[in-house]
Amino acid sequence: MTAPLLSPSRRLRRTPFSDGVEAAGVRAYTVYNHMLLPTVFRSIEEDYQHLKEAVQVWDVACERQVELRGPDAGRLMQMLTPRDLRGMLPGRCAYVPIVDETGGMLNDPVAVKLAEDRWWISIADSDLLYWVKGIVNGWRLDVLVDEPDVSPLAVQGPRAEDLVARVFGEGVRAVRFFRFGRFEFEGRELVVARSGYSKQGGFEIYVEGADIGMPLWHALMEAGADLDVRAGCPNLIERIEGGMLSYGNDMTDDNTPHECWLGRFCDTQSAIGCIGRDALLRVAKEGPVQQIRAIEIDGSAVPTCDRWWPIRAGGQTVGRVSSAAWSPDHGTNVAIGMVRMTHWGPGTELEIAAPDGVRAAAVRAAFWA
Ligand code: THG
Numbered sequence: 001m002t003a004p005l006l007s008p009s010r011r012l013r014r015t016p017f018s019d020g021v022e023a024a025g026v027r028a029y030t031v032y033n034h035m036l037l038p039t040v041f042r043s044i045e046e047d048y049q050h051l052k053e054a055v056q057v058w059d060v061a062c063e064r065q066v067e068l069r070g071p072d073a074g075r076l077m078q079m080l081t082p083r084d085l086r087g088m089l090p091g092r093c094a095y096v097p098i099v100d101e102t103g104g105m106l107n108d109p110v111a112v113k114l115a116e117d118r119w120w121i122s123i124a125d126s127d128l129l130y131w132v133k134g135i136v137n138g139w140r141l142d143v144l145v146d147e148p149d150v151s152p153l154a155v156q157g158p159r160a161e162d163l164v165a166r167v168f169g170e171g172v173r174a175v176r177f178f179r180f181g182r183f184e185f186e187g188r189e190l191v192v193a194r195s196g197y198s199k200q201g202g203f204e205i206y207v208e209g210a211d212i213g214m215p216l217w218h219a220l221m222e223a224g225a226d227l228d229v230r231a232g233c234p235n236l237i238e239r240i241e242g243g244m245l246s247y248g249n250d251m252t253d254d255n256t257p258h259e260c261w262l263g264r265f266c267d268t269q270s271a272i273g274c275i276g277r278d279a280l281l282r283v284a285k286e287g288p289v290q291q292i293r294a295i296e297i298d299g300s301a302v303p304t305c306d307r308w309w310p311i312r313a314g315g316q317t318v319g320r321v322s323s324a325a326w327s328p329d330h331g332t333n334v335a336i337g338m339v340r341m342t343h344w345g346p347g348t349e350l351e352i353a354a355p356d357g358v359r360a361a362a363v364r365a366a367f368w369a
Contacts, residue, residue, distance in 0.1 A: 012036065015061035016151050016213025020221075024231035032062035032125045038233040045328055048237045051200055052329075055159035056232025057220050060197070060204070061151035061213075065112075066121040066129050070143035072136075073117045075273065079135060080121075081111070082257065082274045084267035090115050093178040093193050097257040097265055098128065099276035103283055104253040105260060106131055108245060110195060112180065112206070120206070122152065124247035135275070151213060153205045155220065159227045160202035166223040167216075168192055172203065180206075185216055197234045199242035199369040237325045240334045243294060243367030250292060250322045250336050256283055259338065261292040290319065290340045294364040297333035297352055301326035302359075310353040311337055311361070318343040321352055321361075330368060339363060 006012070006029060013035040015021075021038050028040040038059055041047050050056065068076055078085050081096040088094055090113050098107040098121075107128045112120040121128065132145050155164050164172045168183040172192055175181050180193035191206040207213055221229060243261075245251060251260045257280070258266070268280045295311075302324045311319035324335035335352075343350065346365035351358050 006031070015059055016207060016210035017059040017061060017153060017217050019214060020217040021059050021231055026231070026233075033064045033123065033127075035062040035064070037062045038231075039236070041231055041233065044236055044325070047232055048235050048328065050228075050230060051157050051198060051232055051235055051238055053158065054228040054230070055155060055157035055163050055202075055224060056230055057217065057224075058154035058156060058196075058233050059231075060154050060234070061207075063110075063122050063124075063152045064147055065150045065206070066109075066123055066132055067146055067148045067150075068119040068121070068132070068143050069145075070117055070141075072141040072143040073119050076132070076136065076141055076143050077111060077119050077121075078271065078273045079139075079275050080132065082266040082268045082271045082276060082280055084270045085111070085113075086270075088113055091179055091181070093180060093195055095178075095265055097260070097262045098131075099257065099274070099280065100131070100253060101275050101279060103256045103276040103279035105247070105251050105255050105257060105262075106253055108247050108251075108260075108262065112191065112193065114191070120148075120150065122206075126247060149208065149210055151207045151210065153207050153213070153216060153220075154196045154198075154202060155205070156196045156198045156202035156232065157200045159224070159229075160200075163220060163224040163227055163229060164192065164203045164205075167219050175203070185219070186212055188212060197244055198238055199244075200238070236323070237327050237334065238369075240323050240325055240336055241327060241330070241367060242369035243336070245292065245336070246323060250338075255338070256280065256288065258284065258288040259291050288341070290338050291344055293337055293339045293344055294367045295321060295335040295337045295339075295350070295352075295361050296364055297321070297324060297335050297354075298360040299333070302333045302335075302354055303356055305335075309355070311339060311343075312351040312353060312358075313343050313349070318350070321354075324354075327368070333359075334368060335361070
């Protein structure tokens with residue numbers, strides 16, 4: 001049986017790079033923020049090996065920006081997150097949990113501080129714009145909120161710095177992790193940050209203006225021909241090995257940042273103004289009763305994880321697996337799951353009710369990367 005196709009329509013937004021992605025032979029897409037996100041080019045395993053040894057250009061335009069502009073932009077940003085942003089300077093990026101009034105996760109974006117009064121929130125897959133607009137209107141804040149014509153293009157892999165330097169100049173080499181600089185391409189100044197949804201290193205170019213999307217795509221492909229540059233995409237295996245979470249898969253608004261292992265990005269005591277602060281201070285007292293863990297699943301390659309797989313131990317359900325894949329480099333199945341406190345210790349043996357049968361599994365002390 002062949003997999004069903006996804007019917008295109010204008011609701012399912014194309015990106016400024018979709019023509020390039022299709023010419024490169026994209027094999028599968030998912031939908032993210034109502035937009036196309038490539039998931040496979042050659043095969044997930046082949047894409048994975050290539051990402052780890054060369055360089056790829058990723059159409060991650062679906063990481064849409066929620067732009068905050070105006071005198072209350074900084075105050076608004078702090079209302080959204082329990083991470084203390086007071087020391088954050090313009091030119092920096094920060095991974096920030098976004099929580100609602102119950103402390104539930106609404107998104108886990110990268111915040112980009114362009115200026116004191118101008119921010120981009122580079123969102124994961126949820127309609128954060130409406131929550132932000134609601135707050136602005138309810139609190140009568142002096143800030144404009146919208147989704148600008150900005151589409152991230154990621155360059156990831158060990159040769160990413162060489163490739164980006166060829167197109168934007170040697171100055172990009174000085175950009176440190178989670179910082180950005182402005183660099184020229186065809187007469188336009190673009191934000192280029194050292195960041196990205198992989199552990200292989202690289203940059204994200206915030207392409208302002210859809211019209212320069214394909215010119216930049218072609219420039220990168222031409223400049224990197226001898227580096228074996230290819231079109232790529234966030235890779236399921238690599239991101240599980242690295243413990244990069246996927247909103248909607250690994251966590252939802254039912255989870256607090258602490259359950260998601262994102263406590264290191266929270267300063268709830270000092271994040272004055274955060275809408276979820278009181279709720280988080282309350283739950284922080286008891287501590288989480290379930291938490292994200294790296295899990296190794298025995299047996300041959302697992303099937304696609306497109307629903308939560310129950311985690312069992314001693315006849316009880318003690319959690320769920322939310323992401324899983326066969327890792328060629330580790331010769332085992334790597335997975336991310338939410339596990340109850342009674343069973344989250346390293347080495348704890350578990351059973352996973354996968355769709356093709358029950359498998360033995362174990363909690364790991366840490367992710368693989
Ligand atoms: N880049 C940008 N926007 C994004 C993503 C991105 N929006 C959607 C999605 N990815 C948001 N989720 C994440 C998850 C992890 C990271 C970034 C965004 C990430 N984590 C680092 C890590 O785990 O090593 C830690 C970052 C830090 O130390 O501050 O990078 O990828 N623009």
